[in-house]
Amino acid sequence: MSWKKTFAWSRYGRWGLVLLLTASAVQNGAATAGGSYVTVAAAVAVLCGAVLLVRRFPWFLAPALTTAATGVWGWPMLPLLLVSLFDLAARRRAALAAGCGIAVLAANTVAPTAVSLWRPQQYGASLFLLLAIVGGLWMGNRRRLVKALGSEVEHLRVERELREEASRTAERARIAAEMHDVLAHRLSLIALHTGVLATKTDTLPAPVADRLALLRTASTEALTDLRDILGALHDPHTDAGAPPTPVLRDVRELVEQARAAGQQVDLHIQGHAEQAPAAHRLALYRLVQEGLTNARKHAFGAPVTVRVDYGPPATVVEVTNLPGAPAAHAAPSGYGLVGLRERVRALGGHLSAGPHGAGSWRLAARIPHPAHSEQNGQRP
Template sequence: MSRKKSLLWARYGRYGLVLLLTEAAVQNGAATVGGQYLTARTAAAVVCGLALLVRRLPWFVAPLLATAATGLGGWPLLPLLLVALFDLAARRRAAVAVGCGAAALAANAVAPTAVSLWTPQQYGANLFLLLAVVGGLWIGSRRRLVQGLNAQVEHLRIERELREESARAAERTRIAAEMHDVLAHRLSLIALHTGVLATKADTLPGPVAERLTLLRTTSTQALTDLRDVLGALHDPHTTADSAPAPVLRDVRELVEQARTAGQQVDLTVEGQPEQAPAAHRLAVYRLVQEGLTNARKHASGAPVRVRLTYGPPATLVEVTNSPGTAAPDTAPSGFGLVGLRERVSALGGHLNTGPHGAGSWRLAARIPHPAPIEQNGPRT
């Protein structure tokens, strides 16, 4: 049941209780005067019941009316006073509730014996008044505790959503920056080779020389545009001298580093990395890196199996580790998988992580290759 439905049920339950107690007060008041309903005690019971039901009234109206009615009308109106005192105590007004109870008892000391709060048990009404105040204090404290916990859970949920969105945004920025490095490298090679060929334009046919000049100019302009658009995505503290080399690194180097650190890693590679697009190779490196890191953190000493498939129609990555023990100095889990899922989704693939078999953990990704571009010859 949701919190909203719980509040509705509690509100309707309170309305039903107040109506029931109001009817009981009217019946008991009529019984004390020989069955007559048109009395001041009946009117007082109805007015007190309405004051308890109307939520827009000032907070002191219902307790004041119930105290006066009970002090003058006696025990038939006591249940309505108990509800008013309960509400006061639940709203952190216990001192006012105690004062209202004492005032009702003092005023009722001179009431007729038939409706006196002091008979037949001299301290019976005192006990009921005390229980109403204590119960209100307990319910109020519990209600505030639940509200505080709900607010804390909502705050943590919002904070986690913001952190996940930040991780996704950081991963998008990293992807763009990496692709900037790769594309800039490729465009530079195109501009370089076309420039070399352009120096021998006198030995080439005229149309070919023109096309080479156009290709060199276009690649140079594309390189400039690419740097203008995506260059700002680099870390502003990273200079040209300290910038990392192009990120098309080999996964084998990563595996060797893990083995040097003591991990048992079994690597299986099918196909050649060149069969996959550059963006796929970047994603493969990040996926394997995250899988080895998680295995080292959460299954220390367990063997890890890495399987890569580069060939079409898709690039496949699978990192599986056997059960193990968490490292004693394990840092809190971050949002690496969130960023990886964003990276794989941006490439049109999907990432699955979770238990696999008897206590093992599996990270698997499938990234489909883009459709080949058809090369159509010149029309005649």
């Protein structure tokens, strides 16, 4: 239950308590007045109860009325005064609450014996007044603590969402940068070869030469448009002088690096890398990289199995590691899986990560090839 709901229930409980104490004050006042309910004391008790319930009145009105009423009519009004002192202490006005209690006790020294707070127990009323103030201080501190904790939890939730959103945005920008490099390379090759062929126009038929010129112009314009569109998606915080992100690196190279670092990796590959689209190969490289990194951090020394299937109909990758001890001085977990999940989802695939039997951990992804997705009526 949230702190807001807790406060709502406490407000309903307060209403019931004040109504009960007001009725008790009217009843006790009637008992001291010979059984008559139509008295000034009864009217004052109802007025004090109303002031305690209605929050629109000034905060000092309820303590003033209950203090005056208890000073004049004694113990029948004491329960309403206790509620008022409790509220003052809960609002960090304990000194004023103590002053009201002292004033009431002083006024009752000259009150009739039948309603005096000093009868029949000399210090009984003083103890009740002290307990009301102490209880109000405790309740006020508890409310402030619960409210502060609720605000902190909400702040952490919002901060976590912002970090995940930033991670997804960064991953999308990285994908755009990598695809820009890949497609720019391919388009540059097309433009280069068509340019070379265009120099042989004297040996080529006129229609072929015209087609080559058109192809070269189109590839050059496409390369310019690609750089304008995808270039805007690059991470603005990335250093312009930083080395470019590796493009289309082989998974075998990544596994060899892990083995050189002392990690036990068993690699199984089906198919050829050329069978998968470039975007799939980039995602596959990142998935294996994240899986090996997590295995080193959370299961240091445990064997890792990497399975890769370039398809078709889909590019599939699976990284499984047995349980092991966390690595010493391991960096805290970040949002690598959040970015990878966003990358795989953008390609129309699905990623799963979690425990997988006998305490092992499994990271798996399946990304359907565009042609297969179109044949099955799926979004590529």
